[in-house]
Amino acid sequence: MSDKKFTPSAVENDLYQIWEEAGFFSAHPEDNNKKPFAIMIPPPNVTGTLHIGHALTMTLQDTLIRWRRMQGYDTLWQPGTDHAGISAQLVVDRKLNEQGIDRKTIGRKKFIDHVWQWKAESGGEITKQLRRLGASLDWQRERFTMDEGLSEAVKKVFVTLYREGLIYQDKRLVNWDPNFRSAVSDLEVENKEVNGSLWYIRYPIENSTDEFITIATTRPETMLGDVAVAVHPENERYKNLIGKMIVLPLTGRIIPIIADEYSDPEKGTGAVKITPAHDFNDFEVGKRHNLKLITILDESAAIDLSELEVGEQSEFVKSLAGLPRDKARKKILAELEKLGLLEKIEPHKNQVPHAERGGAIIEPRLTTQWYCDAKTLAKPAIEAVQTGKIKFVPKQWENTFFSWMRDLQPWCISRQLWWGHQIPAWYGPDNTVFVAYDEKEAKEQAFNHYGKEEILRRDEDVLDTWFSSALWPFSTQGWPNQTAELNRYYPGNVLITGFDIIFFWVARMMMMGMHFMKDVPFETVYLHGLVRDEKGQKMSKTKGNGIDPLEVIEEFGADAMRFTVCALTGPGRDIKLGKRRIEEYRSFITKLWNAARFCEMNEVHYDAKFSINDVKLALNRWILGELSKAIENATAALESFRYDEYASVCYHFTWDKFCDWFLEFAKSAFQNADRTVVHETRAVAGIVLKTLLQILHPVIPFVTETLWAEFKFGRKGSLMVSEWPKAASFTSVITDDSTAEINWAIKFISEIRTLRAEMNVPPAKFIPALLKDANQQTVHYATVWADAIRRMARIDTIKPLIDSIPQGSAQAIINEATVILPLGDIIDIEEEKKRLTKELAKTSDEIEKLNTKLSNENFLAKARPDVIQESRGRLAELTNDQHRIQNALKHFE
Numbered sequence: 001m002s003d004k005k006f007t008p009s010a011v012e013n014d015l016y017q018i019w020e021e022a023g024f025f026s027a028h029p030e031d032n033n034k035k036p037f038a039i040m041i042p043p044p045n046v047t048g049t050l051h052i053g054h055a056l057t058m059t060l061q062d063t064l065i066r067w068r069r070m071q072g073y074d075t076l077w078q079p080g081t082d083h084a085g086i087s088a089q090l091v092v093d094r095k096l097n098e099q100g101i102d103r104k105t106i107g108r109k110k111f112i113d114h115v116w117q118w119k120a121e122s123g124g125e126i127t128k129q130l131r132r133l134g135a136s137l138d139w140q141r142e143r144f145t146m147d148e149g150l151s152e153a154v155k156k157v158f159v160t161l162y163r164e165g166l167i168y169q170d171k172r173l174v175n176w177d178p179n180f181r182s183a184v185s186d187l188e189v190e191n192k193e194v195n196g197s198l199w200y201i202r203y204p205i206e207n208s209t210d211e212f213i214t215i216a217t218t219r220p221e222t223m224l225g226d227v228a229v230a231v232h233p234e235n236e237r238y239k240n241l242i243g244k245m246i247v248l249p250l251t252g253r254i255i256p257i258i259a260d261e262y263s264d265p266e267k268g269t270g271a272v273k274i275t276p277a278h279d280f281n282d283f284e285v286g287k288r289h290n291l292k293l294i295t296i297l298d299e300s301a302a303i304d305l306s307e308l309e310v311g312e313q314s315e316f317v318k319s320l321a322g323l324p325r326d327k328a329r330k331k332i333l334a335e336l337e338k339l340g341l342l343e344k345i346e347p348h349k350n351q352v353p354h355a356e357r358g359g360a361i362i363e364p365r366l367t368t369q370w371y372c373d374a375k376t377l378a379k380p381a382i383e384a385v386q387t388g389k390i391k392f393v394p395k396q397w398e399n400t401f402f403s404w405m406r407d408l409q410p411w412c413i414s415r416q417l418w419w420g421h422q423i424p425a426w427y428g429p430d431n432t433v434f435v436a437y438d439e440k441e442a443k444e445q446a447f448n449h450y451g452k453e454e455i456l457r458r459d460e461d462v463l464d465t466w467f468s469s470a471l472w473p474f475s476t477q478g479w480p481n482q483t484a485e486l487n488r489y490y491p492g493n494v495l496i497t498g499f500d501i502i503f504f505w506v507a508r509m510m511m512m513g514m515h516f517m518k519d520v521p522f523e524t525v526y527l528h529g530l531v532r533d534e535k536g537q538k539m540s541k542t543k544g545n546g547i548d549p550l551e552v553i554e555e556f557g558a559d560a561m562r563f564t565v566c567a568l569t570g571p572g573r574d575i576k577l578g579k580r581r582i583e584e585y586r587s588f589i590t591k592l593w594n595a596a597r598f599c600e601m602n603e604v605h606y607d608a609k610f611s612i613n614d615v616k617l618a619l620n621r622w623i624l625g626e627l628s629k630a631i632e633n634a635t636a637a638l639e640s641f642r643y644d645e646y647a648s649v650c651y652h653f654t655w656d657k658f659c660d661w662f663l664e665f666a667k668s669a670f671q672n673a674d675r676t677v678v679h680e681t682r683a684v685a686g687i688v689l690k691t692l693l694q695i696l697h698p699v700i701p702f703v704t705e706t707l708w709a710e711f712k713f714g715r716k717g718s719l720m721v722s723e724w725p726k727a728a729s730f731t732s733v734i735t736d737d738s739t740a741e742i743n744w745a746i747k748f749i750s751e752i753r754t755l756r757a758e759m760n761v762p763p764a765k766f767i768p769a770l771l772k773d774a775n776q777q778t779v780h781y782a783t784v785w786a787d788a789i790r791r792m793a794r795i796d797t798i799k800p801l802i803d804s805i806p807q808g809s810a811q812a813i814i815n816e817a818t819v820i821l822p823l824g825d826i827i828d829i830e831e832e833k834k835r836l837t838k839e840l841a842k843t844s845d846e847i848e849k850l851n852t853k854l855s856n857e858n859f860l861a862k863a864r865p866d867v868i869q870e871s872r873g874r875l876a877e878l879t880n881d882q883h884r885i886q887n888a889l890k891h892f893e
Contacts, residue, residue: 004597005590005593006557006589006590006593006703006706008553008556008557008558008559008560008702008703009554009557011702011705011706012132012134012553012557012558012702015701015702015705015706015716015717016131016134018716018717019136019717019720020131020139022717024069024136024717024720024721025077025136025137025138025139025140026138026140027074027075027076027138027141027485027489028074029074029484029485029487029488029489030484031074034072034073034074035072035073035074036073036074036075036076036488036489037065037068037073037074037075037076037493038075038076038077038078038489038490038492038493039061039064039065039075039076039077039078039492039493039494039495039496040078040472040473040476040492040495040521040522041058041061041077041078041079041080041137042057042497042501042505043080043081043082043143043145043469043472044081044082044126045081045082045084045087045088045126046081046082046083046084046088046119046123046124046126046144047084047087047088047091047123048084048087048125048126049125049126049129049550050126050129050130050132050133050549050550051546051548051549052531052539052546052547052548052549052577053498053530053531054126054130054549055133055549055552055561055565056498056528056531056565056569056575057496057497057498057528058130058133058135059133059561059562059565059566059699060496060526060528060565060566060569060643061077061135061496062077062133062134062135062136062562062698063562063566063638063643063646063698063699064494064496064638064641064698065077065136066136066697066698066701066720067638067698067724069136069720069721070694070697070698070720070721070722070723070724071723071724072723072724074488076138076141076485076489077135077136077137077138078137078138078141078143078476078477078489079127079130079137079138079139079141079142079143080142080143080144080145080472080476081123081124081126081127081142081144081145082145082465082468082469083144083145083146083419083420083465083468084465085415085417085419085420085462085464085465086177086180086182086184086188086357086415086417087357088115088118088119088123088419089115089180089417089418089419090180090357090358091118092111092114092115092118092419095114095118096111096114103418108418108460111418111419112418112419115419127139127142129550132550132553132558133549133553133558133561133562134558134559134562134701134702136701136720141476141485143475143476145465145468145469145472146420146421146468149475149478150468150471150475150476151421152480153471153474153475153479153480154421154463154467154468154471154475155421155424155437156437156480157467157471157512157516158423158424158435158463158467159424159435159436159437160516161372161515162435163435165373166372166373166376166377167370167371167372167373167413168370168371168373169368169369169370169371169433170368170369170371170410171366171367171368171369172283172366172367172369172371172410172412173277173278173279173280173283173364173365173366174364174365174367174369174412175188175189175353175362175364176299176301176362176363176364176365176367177355177357177358177360177362178299178300178301178360178361178363179355179358179360180355180357180358180360180416180417181299181300181416182415182416182417183365183367183369183412183414183415183416184355184362184415185412185464185466185504186504187356187466187500187501187504188355188356188357189353189354189355189356189362190353190354190355190356191351191352191353191354192351192352192354193349193350193351193352194349194350194352195347195348195349196218196347196348196349196350196352197218197345197346197347197348198216198217198218198268198345198346198347198348199216199217199218199220199333199342199345200214200215200216200268200269200342200343200344200345200346201214201215201216201217201220201223201249201336201341201342201343202214202249202340202341202342202343203215203229203246203247203248203249203273203341204246204247204249204341205241205244205245205246205247206244206245206246206247206254213229213231213238213241213246213257213269213271214269214271214343215229215268215269215271215272215273216268216269216346217273218348218350219278219329220329220332220333220336221303221325221326221328221329221332222273222275222278222279222296222297223248223249223250223273223275223332224250224251224294224296224303224305224308224317224320225275225276225277225278225294225295225296226248226253226255226273226274226275227253227255227274227275227276227286227291227292227293227294228255228256228257228258228273228274228285228286228289228291229246229255229256229257229258229271229272229273229274230257230258230259230260230262230263230271230272230274230285231257231258231259231260231263231270231271231272232259232260232261232263232264232265232270233259233260233261234265235263235265235270237265237270238257238270238271241257242257242258242259243256243257244256244257245257249336249339249341250314250316250317250332250335250336251308251312251313251314251317252311252312252314253309253312257271258274258285258289260285260288260289262281262284262285274286274291275294276291276292276293276294276366277293277294277295277296277365277366278295278296278297278363278364278365278366279364280364283364283366293366294307294308295307295365295366296308297325297363297365299365300324301324301325301361301363302322302323302324302325302328303320303321303322303323303325303328304321305317305318305320305321316335319331320332325363369412369413369414369461370412370413370414370423370425370461370463371410371411371412371413372410372411372413372467373410373411374408374409374410374411374508374511375408375410377511377512377514377515378405378406378408378507378511380511380514380515381405381507381510381511381514382402382405382406384510384514384520385398385401385402389520389523390510390520390522390523390524390525391523391524391525392524392525392527393524393525393526393527393571393640393641394527394571394572396572397499397502397525397527400499400502401502401506401507404502404503404507405503405507411464411508412464413463413464413467414461414462414463414464415461415462415463415464416460416461417461417462418460418462419462420462420463420465421462421463421467421468422458422459422460422461422462423459423461423462423463424436424437424438424442424459425442425458425459426439426442426443426446426456426457426458426459427456427457427459428446428449428450428454428456429454429455432446432449433459434446434449434456439456439458442456443456466504466505466508467508469505469508469509470505470508470509470511470512471509471512471516472509473490473491473492473509473513473521473522474486474490474512474513474516474517474521477489477490479516479517490513490517490519490521491513491517491519491520491521491522491523492521492522492523493522493523493524494522494523494524494525494526495509495521495522495524495525495526496526496528497525497526497527497528498527498528498529498530499527499528499529499530500530502527506525509521509522524641526641528569528575529569529572529573529574529575530574530575531547531574531575531577532574532575532576532577533545533546533547533576533577533578534576534577534578534580534581535576535866535869535870536574536576536865536866536869537866547577547578547579549561552579552582555579556579556582556583556586557586557589557702557703558702559589559699559700559701559702559703560582560583560585560586560588560589561582562699562700562701563585563588563589563647563699563700564577564581564582564584564585565577565643566643566644566646566647566699567585567643567644567647567648567651568581568644569643569644570642570643570644571641571642588651588654588655589700589703591654591655591659592654592696592700592703592707593703593707594659595654595658595659595663595689596689596707596710596711598663599663599685599686599689599711600710600711602666602670602682602685603682604682604685604686604689604711605682605686605711605712606686606687606689606690606711606712606713607682607683607686610683610687612624612684612687612729612730612732612733613732613733614680615680615684615733616680617669617677617680617681618737618738618741618742619662619665619666619669619681619738619742620680620681620684620733621733621734621735621738621739622662622738622739622741622742622743623657623658623662623684623688624684624687624688624730624733624734625730625731625733625734625738625739626653626657627653627688627691627692627730628727628728628729628730628731628734629727630649630650630653630657630695631691631695631725631726631727631730632727633645633649634646634649634650634695635724635727637649638698646699647699650695650696650699653692653695654692654696658688658689658692661742661746662685662688663685664788664791664792665742665745665785665788666681666685667788667791668787668788669681670682686711689707689711690708690711690713691725693707693708693713693719694719694722694723694724694725695725697719697720697722701719701720704719705717705719705720708722741781741784744778744781744814744815745781745785745788745789747814747815748781748782748785748789748793748814748819749788749789749792749793751812751814751819752769752789752793752795752812752819752821753792753793754812755810755812755821756793756794756821758810758836758884758887758888759810759821759823759827759832759888760827760832760835761821761823761826761827762826763794764794765794765826766790766794766795766796767794767795767796767821767822767823767826768795768796768797768798768799768821768822769789769793769795769797769798769799769819769820769821770798770799770800770801770805770806770809770819770820770821770822771798771799771800771801771817771818771819771820772800772801772805772817772818772819772820773816773817773818774800774816774817775816775817778814778815778816778817779800782798786798801820805820806820806822806824807824808822808823808824808825808829809821809822809823809824810823833889836885836888836889837889839885840882840885840886840889843878843881843882843885844882846878847875847878847879847882850871850874850875850878851875853871854868854871854872854875
């Protein structure tokens with residue numbers, strides 16, 4: 001090892017290429033000697049670049065798949081990308097606009113050709129970036145949701161579900177993007193809090209000149225589509241008005257006052273306008289009361305008067321035609337004020353839905369779309385979770401799953417885009433629909449229907465991208481053909497993803513898998529939290545608190561980021577991530593590297609002829625025992641998806657047991673005149689280092705592979721296909737005597753170090769130690785470990801206490817003995833007591849203030865969560881300091 005420090009950029013690309021070219025990532029469906037283990041990648045958008053959420057999910061999946069591969073499983077980690085309907089269309093549209101090309105001018109076919117050309121040249125950048133992360137996906141099996149095989153699967157599913165009555169057309173409200181002029185899914189809608197207004201408008205009661213009912217609205221422009229005003233049936237203020245009619249301002253339309261529990265007596269005026277064609281809640285009220293649906297906004301969210309009666313179109317109303325909704329709002333409000341019907345305006349913070357792609361304000365719109373009967377498809381999926389065929393980890397996510405699945409609305413699966421799976425439906429001249437695998441079959445259906453040939457028109461809509469990704473676990477394996485891969489890797493073993501797409505992807509894969517494969521798509525669903533910044537706030541471009549994983553890899557290396565992600569991923573909690581944490585865990589990588597260099601300098605190597613049954617020294621027996629426990633705990637942590645515990649086991653064994661104690665203690669053994677001691681210690685160090693690299697490999701593959709090759713434990717790149725170690729391999733050498741001896745040495749040195757730190761003893765100063773009430777065993781240990789104690793605790797002599805305890809001594813109890821450090825001639829005891837007493841008073845005062853603050857309900861109600869968390873963290877630190885100082889003062893007693 002010529003390099004004094006590990007340089008990730010010098011090895012990462014080279015190692016990854018070795019792994020990939022050697023075929024180490026590949027699954028082997030023909031190998032019946034190995035048990036299969038399969039994970040399906042959540043397919044990232046083909047337009048995407050690696051973000052911190054990807055880094056989290058892919059690190060967790062890669063850690064698991066590398067571990068299972070080392071355990072001897074035939075692993076399939078299925079890669080692929082999603083065609084990303086809206087995003088891809090937006091990207092290519094912008095590129096064409098830059099070239100002066102209009103999508104509508106060139107037409108659908110040529111535009112789609114441009115998208116495919118873009119994908120070939122620039123799409124899939126994220127797959128290169130996943131390689132930077134070290135993701136060991138089976139790239140030879142990479143799929144794309146628009147490739148030929150998956151397109152056939154999508155067509156098969158659509159036609160089958162249509163013929164079973166589970167796909168149909170309906171006219172319902174959808175989230176409508178007026179810029180794209182398409183329906184979008186709930187996941188593509190982001191609610192943003194905006195400062196708006198609440199307008200109070202008087203609606204005159206019919207046949208009355210001075211009686212009004214006042215409604216409060218945030219969207220006055222939609223009043224042209226009002227068909228009722230609702231009040232709560234128990235609202236005493238309005239009971240006498242229920243059943244009366246209102247004259248809708250501006251249009252003169254006569255609408256009823258209805259009783260419905262949707263109206264909240266405590267909100268606004270207690271009366272709400274009902275516009276079923278432009279509000280999801282109003283739509284449900286409209287269904288309950290059989291109200292008319294009037295659409296007053298077109299696909300671009302401009303005023304459309306085509307559904308208004310002629311008598312409702314006054315000159316003013318006619319002047320609104322074609323106006324964008326924001327301009328129409330201003331004009332309507334001015335007219336209402338002019339008519340004396342605008343009672344007041346109040347500032348109001350409102351949650352306004354925006355399109356995630358493009359940022360347009362989403363409009364609920366009544367359109368005819370294709371729907372899937374999700375409620376029917378959900379029943380077997382619900383039963384699979386109830387019976388334990390599918391397990392959620394953490395288990396509490398089952399409740400979220402059930403609450404969503406038991407209250408499902410029809411799934412809108414059509415989108416008004418050009419890029420995507422075009423719906424396999426054709427229309428006759430009278431709009432009769434013919435759903436078929438291809439146009440030839442559709443024409444045959446039409447001929448049978450009409451009795452003659454007719455010109456058919458293809459449905460221009462495409463399917464929601466979540467529709468094709470719902471088939472991912474079986475479509476990627478060759479379905480509808482019965483392939484070897486499908487028989488071997490379906491169902492998969494585990495799905496790892498974020499909790500935010502339980503319904504959009506996880507549940508839909510369950511529905512489709514249960515319906516078409518008659519079996520669950522996976523056995524376990526592990527749901528991780530979201531990545532937040534160090535203060536617990538959501539990362540966003542606006543706040544500037546996001547982390548680019550590629551920048552992190554450039555600065556710290558992939559291993560450091562991967563280890564940080566694992567260390568912070570606990571069940572049911574979000575990940576608070578910042579560069580400071582990554583830098584801390586990079587220090588762990590450095591510690592491992594330095595330990596390996598120390599081993600190299602002391603001629604440590606792996607001796608295949610050496611048997612651990614020949615180990616005699618207590619130190620070597622102890623470290624092999626600790627190694628056995630580390631393997632057992634690391635394996636158990638990964639079995640239960642406790643990534644944080646796995647990282648903790650790796651961290652503490654490496655840093656605490658191997659580096660800080662074993663290698664420090666081994667310094668004397670390496671210099672021992674007895675060559676058998678030297679040989680045994682070198683051999684054991686080699687075994688431990690080799691095994692440690694195997695335990696660490698799943699989470700930090702690059703540095704471990706580099707050291708593996710440096711120490712010639714195997715050929716370059718072969719660590720990832722080495723065998724996962726077994727704890728039982730080392731249990732034969734564990735003895736109570738060796739454990740007790742080393743634990744005594746560790747405790748003795750640690751206690752002295754603590755005393756020295758608490759008493760402000762200069763680090764370079766060697767001091768004597770006296771033993772009081774020590775038994776024969778303790779005296780023996782002190783003699784055997786005298787050299788290590790001298791080096792590590794800065795103790796020049798260890799003697800039994802003969803006379804009385806010297807004045808100004810610090811004391812600590814270790815097992816049956818008391819260790820005494822005479823400090824009267826080294827530090828000013830009285831001054832030290834004063835310093836500690838003063839520090840204790842200051843710390844206690846701060847604790848009292850923080851306790852008062854954190855018990856204040858007003859503070860807890862108003863303060864930001866990160867401020868509260870910071871205060872609690874500070875309180876914990878101060879409490880630890882308080883105990884430390886109190887213990888220090890006790891040492892003088």
